[in-house]
Amino acid sequence: MASIASKLGLLAVGLLLSGCMQTTYQAAPEATLKPNDKAQLAKARYAKVSVPEPYRRAIVDYHRKETPGTIVVDSDNHYLYLVQDGGKAIRYGVTVGEEALAFSGIARVGNMAEWPKWTPTADIHKRIEGLPASVAGGVDNPLGARALYLYQGNRDTLFRIHGTNQPEYIGASISSGCIRMTNEDVIDLYSRVKMGTIVVVLEPKQGDSPYNSKMALQGGSGTATQ
DSSP states (O other), X not given: OHHHHHHHXXXXXXXXXXXXXXXXXXXXOGGGOOHHHHHHHHTOOSOOOOOOGGGSOEEEEOOSOOOTTOEEEEGXXXXXXXXXXXXXXXXXXXXXXXXXXXXXXXXXEEEEEESOOBOOOHHHHHHSTTOOSOBOSSTTSTTTTEEEEEEETTEEEEEEEEOOSOGXXXXXXXXXXXXXXXXXXXXXXXXXXXXXXXXXXXXXXXXXXXXXXXXXXXXXXXXXOO
């Protein structure tokens, strides 16, 4: 009997997912890539893996009430949304921090950098031995192609939205608390935001997605555009 119940449960999940797969996924437009971006990405030594379809960039219906231009991070479901007009959002898949390292709250973009250098914090040095004091900007840098530095008031929270040289972890919770995107996606996001942009990082269990029944009942589908 338990076996039948399990099969019925899996069937229900499958039907839910299939009903939410109407979103059309699309890569970030190459028009956002500058000559240096193309040169850096061409010499990347990390594996050029394909991000799983649910975490690829897409335009989706958006039900929350944030002002267009706001960034919303749904850590539970590994999504970052850039809110658009007309009840839409650009949705990107992300890597987020492990539960004990995760950041939540409201911040703003207090600094922005292209191909930033990386300076590990004291806490990171404690957790990972042998790190250099800093790493120059470039495709092998853990911060990747772009970084958005999150501030609260005039205080740097030390959390960032940035690129990655480990795209195979998009959709996972393994970072040091920062929000990682593929280099192509973070370049696209960077081109669409500005200093002072509000960033809302939802608290645990406050997120939802097209794979959550709450969103599914509202029709979590959309048509992707550039």
